Amino acid sequence: MTTNASDDLVRQFEGLLTGDVSDAMEQLGLRRAVILGYIILGPDDTAIAGRAFTLRQHAKHGADARDANLSRQIEASRDLAQAGDIIVIDTGGIADVATWGELHSVRCLRRGVRGMITNGATRDAELIRKMKFPVFCRALSPVNGVWDLETQSIGEPVTLDGVQIRPRDIIVADDTGIIVIPEPHAAAVAARATEIRTSDAEKLRAELAR
Secondary structure: OEOOOOOHHHHOOOOOOHHHHHHHHHHOOOOOOEEOOOEEEOOOOOEEEEEEEEEEEEEOOOOOOOOOOEOOHHHHHHHHOOOOEEEEEEOOOOOOOEEEOHHHHHHHHHHOOOEEEEEEEEOOHHHHHHHOOOEEEEEEOOOEHHHOEEEEEEOOOEEEOOEEEOOOOEEEEEOOOEEEEOHHHHHHHHHHHHHHHHHHHHHHHHHHOO
């Protein structure tokens, strides 16, 4: 996994699988925080770790102009999210219009943002795959969310599929799933998950040597 080199805590999750992190959280008695079944747009064997940068969106109010751009993803991708962050967008389950697309991904890729996760939809899937910016989404839609979505908050807790994500929580995501590690527990989880990965690697070597 590639992470922000200045973030020692995130760097501890390099080389760990979501299975390692899940086992560690279970052993430590932490609340399960796993998100499953998302579409992955990105390179083969996509695996990312980073800190959550959160946006919460909902349907536009009826009084808002239809063409008014109130979604604010451009601010997150262009200025607000930092290198090493993973942008998390909670659309409240609205998945028939896209909250993300090609231009947002290009900006993030250029600025070192590690990926984007949403319980909504993204567009421009083919182009995002080609640029190899990791996007995890619930659905795909060609419809621009500017017509239907507005951002309610930035930098506040959000909820994806029943999992609460707070700003600065650690997220580990790969082909198997997405796991959210509350920041206060991240060091303990990383240490236990590293022990698990080392132990499982030794067991695998022994098995292959039979």
